[in-house]
Amino acid sequence: MNSVVERARAMIGVPFRLHGRSEAGLDCVGLAAVALGREAPCAYGLRSGDVPRAEGWLRAAGLRLVDVARPGDLALVRPGPLQLHLMIGTEAGFVHAHAGLGRVVEMPGVSPWPVIGWWRAE
Template identity: 80%
Template sequence: MSAVERARALVGVPFRLHGRSESGLDCVGLVALALGRNAPCAYGLRSGDAGRVEGWLRAAGLVPVAGGVPGDVALVRPGPLQLHLMICVPGGFVHAHAGLRRVVEMPGPSPWPVMGWWALI
């Protein structure tokens, strides 16, 4: 199963901060399950520290890429001090939406600035 297929299979899973299973996921847990990687135990995406998040992505075996192809991970900035991870799928993204309280697939381009694209090596 591809990362896109695994991400899409998780659509509808409830949102849970620091969630790491199908009983609840946040954006880091979603990416970890979709890519078959371990997620960091302690992290905070509200610091806005992209360098720190990039360190976690590298530690999980991801590398920066030109990106935007299905299966890539988008690091986005929804707010001045907030970062978020999404999985690129054909026609849009799968991500853990805190406001909707579940994993969703949204069509179209990212509504937030993309800080970088990441892929498995």
């Protein structure tokens, strides 16, 4: 099993909390940081829909854009016109911090939102 996926799955059920960075609460960036074992940016906003800016943060975190996804890669997706979101790919779907459900969840299948790009830790 992929260690990134294992760490992401260990967070299932953790409450959603904007800018959360621990088991007390996580948002999508915090979940990605925990799963990857990396530091998350202190100041960020994915509600702007600014893809180049988000991609800059991903590169600064040591991730690279890949053409073909594998379990443990991050999907940068667009749930709305001015919103971006990160999800961790698994062999069966995605683990992500779901604001609407108020917790980290695993969802099976393909992304319900357009995938802008797949990112892998170097």
